[in-house]
Amino acid sequence: MSDVRVRFAPSPTGYLHIGSLRTALYNYIYAKQKKGKFIIRIEDTDRSRLVETAIENLIQSLAWAGIEHDEGVFIDPNSDNTIQKGEHGPYIQSERLDIYNRYIKHLLEGNQAYYCFCSKERIEKVREQLKEKGETPRYDGHCKNLDKEEVKQRLDCNEQHVIRLKLPEEKDISFYDTVRGNVTINTRDMDDQVLMKADGFPTYHFAVVVDDHLMEITHVVRGEEWLTSTPKHVYLFEAFGWKAPQYIHLPTVLNNDKKKLSKRQGDVAVGDFMKKGYLPEAMVNYLALVGWSPEDNRELFTMEELVKHFSFERVSKTGGVFDVDKLNWINGQYIKASSSERITDLAIPYLKKAGYITDDDVQNRYQWIVTMIQSVQEKVSLISEIPEKVSFFFTEQLELESDKARKILEGEQVPDLCNAFIKELNEIEEVDEEFASTIFKKIQKETGVKGKKLFMPIRVMVTGQQHGPDMGGVLKVLGKENVLKRVKYVKENIVQ
Numbered sequence: 001m002s003d004v005r006v007r008f009a010p011s012p013t014g015y016l017h018i019g020s021l022r023t024a025l026y027n028y029i030y031a032k033q034k035k036g037k038f039i040i041r042i043e044d045t046d047r048s049r050l051v052e053t054a055i056e057n058l059i060q061s062l063a064w065a066g067i068e069h070d071e072g073v074f075i076d077p078n079s080d081n082t083i084q085k086g087e088h089g090p091y092i093q094s095e096r097l098d099i100y101n102r103y104i105k106h107l108l109e110g111n112q113a114y115y116c117f118c119s120k121e122r123i124e125k126v127r128e129q130l131k132e133k134g135e136t137p138r139y140d141g142h143c144k145n146l147d148k149e150e151v152k153q154r155l156d157c158n159e160q161h162v163i164r165l166k167l168p169e170e171k172d173i174s175f176y177d178t179v180r181g182n183v184t185i186n187t188r189d190m191d192d193q194v195l196m197k198a199d200g201f202p203t204y205h206f207a208v209v210v211d212d213h214l215m216e217i218t219h220v221v222r223g224e225e226w227l228t229s230t231p232k233h234v235y236l237f238e239a240f241g242w243k244a245p246q247y248i249h250l251p252t253v254l255n256n257d258k259k260k261l262s263k264r265q266g267d268v269a270v271g272d273f274m275k276k277g278y279l280p281e282a283m284v285n286y287l288a289l290v291g292w293s294p295e296d297n298r299e300l301f302t303m304e305e306l307v308k309h310f311s312f313e314r315v316s317k318t319g320g321v322f323d324v325d326k327l328n329w330i331n332g333q334y335i336k337a338s339s340s341e342r343i344t345d346l347a348i349p350y351l352k353k354a355g356y357i358t359d360d361d362v363q364n365r366y367q368w369i370v371t372m373i374q375s376v377q378e379k380v381s382l383i384s385e386i387p388e389k390v391s392f393f394f395t396e397q398l399e400l401e402s403d404k405a406r407k408i409l410e411g412e413q414v415p416d417l418c419n420a421f422i423k424e425l426n427e428i429e430e431v432d433e434e435f436a437s438t439i440f441k442k443i444q445k446e447t448g449v450k451g452k453k454l455f456m457p458i459r460v461m462v463t464g465q466q467h468g469p470d471m472g473g474v475l476k477v478l479g480k481e482n483v484l485k486r487v488k489y490v491k492e493n494i495v496q
Helices: 018-033 054-063 097-109 120-132 148-154 204-214 222-240 270-274 280-289 303-309 324-337 340-353 357-363 366-379 384-390 404-407 414-426 435-447 454-463 471-493
Strands: 006-010 037-040 073-076 083-084 113-116 162-165 170-175 181-186 192-198 219-223 246-250
Touching: 006 018, 006 219, 018 037, 018 054, 018 246, 018 270, 018 280, 018 303, 037 083, 054 073, 054 083, 054 270, 073 181, 097 113, 097 148, 097 162, 097 192, 097 204, 113 148, 120 280, 162 222, 170 222, 181 222, 192 204, 204 222, 204 366, 219 222, 222 246, 270 384, 280 324, 324 366, 340 357, 340 366, 340 384, 357 366, 366 384, 366 471, 404 454, 414 454, 414 471, 435 454, 435 471, 454 471
Parallel strands: 006 037, 037 073, 219 246
Antiparallel strands: 073 083, 113 162, 162 192, 170 181
């Protein structure tokens, strides 16, 4: 039985960022590799930024991606309310205030933390002065050695205060990071971190250490933005006499400009990608590659294969660029490999929204919708593209996509093709598999036209497009009457 325990600890301040999904994914993969436990903890101590339903959205986004946790906060399938499972709860920080108060008392009694009564204005002024001198902007320790009696009097008067960590002077704090190697920072470049805020809630830095210890977390896998805070956490573990976990700081997910991926550059929320019709296994596959390079440079991995091949040793120190084109290509590969029924079911809401089909169509013409989806499935990168790809099926009159398409229909062989096509259509009851697969040979036999001069005009006279889906599927979906109508339209209105 493995002792490995990892956690993903988001703040419920809005949507789940795509970079956070990658962090959760790496935690999940590592837990699976080591047959350990993956815990979801909600860090909601910043009360000013809480967003209602954010916890539910976070958990639903993880579930969509197939990232399942063993302990922590879950959604009750019977009520849609959040519930908690596991022996190390509560797993929501705002429900753990008694625990934090107990441990902050321990630090105060051991002279490893102190009350600070400084106003925000004073602290800001001190920081500005240090900045002007070219020094690290930090708290100057004004309240560090206040007389115990003075502290008591000010507390008795309910004077507003915070509690700060008392860092030793000129001490090197070192730790080993799996991605970064050995990291050392001296306390002269660190701040006496606030541990408890004026509102009685712990800061991230205090709560995370207490929680990671009590929840027996062995490996902390998180974004590199926390790297500079880690010495504070390491020192806190030391102050409590606890063993620190192994740290693994992941490179930032970047946009094409090599800047941190943010909403200003486009979609960053997992929900945005879900709405556009990305398949969860494609997103998981792609995200795993943003910052990690497999040994054999392969690009397509199932979750099971990621668990088998992934290693933190091959995670880059530098940020990974989030390349939407690459993601779209991977998504297209998964769409292509999926069953037409699955893609149809995913496409139905988009087709209904576009006004192309109704609930009645889904009920009574499902196989026709599947055949239509099959005809475009190989050409689609996103489920949300499907309505546009199939739009030509729903136009009353043939619409030519360009002047080039019109020129193709003005070729000297086109009248003969139209006549042969109409003749063949008139001889059948309905377009079936045999007709769809043999029509080109029959027209070629009748007219002597072959190759591009045969295929291109027929595609354009049926779809209005020079390139597109498999013609066999197109003919079956359109049906005899619609195909006949389009060919006759070309013969009467476009042919020279």
